[in-house]
Amino acid sequence: MSTALGFLLNHATMVQAALFGIFIVGCWTLENALLDAEVRRKKGRARVNALFVLSALPIQVGMTAICMALAIWVTTQHWGLLYFIPGYDSPWIKYGLMFIALDLLDYVFHVAMHHVPLFWRFHLVHHTDQAIDVSTTVREHPGETFIRNGFLIAWVLLCGASLEILVLRQTAETVANILAHTSFRLETRVMRMLGWLLVTPNIHHTHHHSRLPYTNRNYGDVLSVWDRLFGTFADLAPADTVFGLDTHASTEGDDPYMRALAMPFDEPWRPTFLRR
Numbered sequence: 001m002s003t004a005l006g007f008l009l010n011h012a013t014m015v016q017a018a019l020f021g022i023f024i025v026g027c028w029t030l031e032n033a034l035l036d037a038e039v040r041r042k043k044g045r046a047r048v049n050a051l052f053v054l055s056a057l058p059i060q061v062g063m064t065a066i067c068m069a070l071a072i073w074v075t076t077q078h079w080g081l082l083y084f085i086p087g088y089d090s091p092w093i094k095y096g097l098m099f100i101a102l103d104l105l106d107y108v109f110h111v112a113m114h115h116v117p118l119f120w121r122f123h124l125v126h127h128t129d130q131a132i133d134v135s136t137t138v139r140e141h142p143g144e145t146f147i148r149n150g151f152l153i154a155w156v157l158l159c160g161a162s163l164e165i166l167v168l169r170q171t172a173e174t175v176a177n178i179l180a181h182t183s184f185r186l187e188t189r190v191m192r193m194l195g196w197l198l199v200t201p202n203i204h205h206t207h208h209h210s211r212l213p214y215t216n217r218n219y220g221d222v223l224s225v226w227d228r229l230f231g232t233f234a235d236l237a238p239a240d241t242v243f244g245l246d247t248h249a250s251t252e253g254d255d256p257y258m259r260a261l262a263m264p265f266d267e268p269w270r271p272t273f274l275r276r
């Protein structure tokens with residue numbers, strides 16, 4: 001193993017947090033420089049969204065460490081579906097196929113966040129942002145941070161994902177996620193062509209439209225092919241896209257951060273079979 005790769009793997013949590021910080025600040029600066037008419041409007045929202053980093057960080061760091069320890073364990077124990085595939089040691093399988101499998105499972109996770117009522121309570125906080133920019137990326141309820149990392153741990157155990165592919169996949173996911181939330185929605189031919197393979201801001205902005213069925217479209221994370229394959233793809237023109245959720249028209253108030261944190265508990269939760 002090269003020294004650089006060894007350092008990256010040994011300090012994966014720290015490196016990923018640093019990469020996330022640098023990339024998000026870079027995109028934010030670029031957005032403000034190129035779209036300066038929006039800056040004033042964005043500032044208040046960004047401050048609220050940034051507060052979510054503080055509440056999510058301890059959960060993210062703790063669960064990332066568990067996930068990475070498990071990725072090492074599955075590799076040493078030869079645990080997971082990977083080891084049932086003939087020639088599993090080939091880089092095409094343990095990196096290429098595993099990357100695609102983890103992306104598909106991330107699609108499954110996002111579908112679950114929208115369709116399992118208990119999960120949607122937490123995920124809707126991300127969707128209640130009334131505009132979309134880089135800061136929306138970090139607008140995640142700590143409850144969703146816990147559920148998301150729980151799913152990732154389950155996927156690692158199911159697939160037998162190694163630490164190397166986990167770090168590679170999470171790095172690609174971080175970059176894709178931040179880019180998909182930027183305001184750089186370009187209706188160009190290049191962007192449309194890119195959208196056949198990857199999730200672009202054009203594709204993800206449609207997912208943030210306030211009304212169904214668009215809110216339940218474009219679940220993809222890095223690859224856009226899953227939505228096309230499973231019939232959940234939609235394309236909405238920028239002029240027709242209204243961000244937020246029609247069920248939560250206003251998220252304003254004296255303390256929008258605390259209001260957003262309380263949102264999942266607005267109505268008491270009861271199991272489906274007890275509802276009338």
Ligand SMILES: [Zn+2]
Nearest residue numbers: 110114123207
């Ligand atoms: Zn969503």
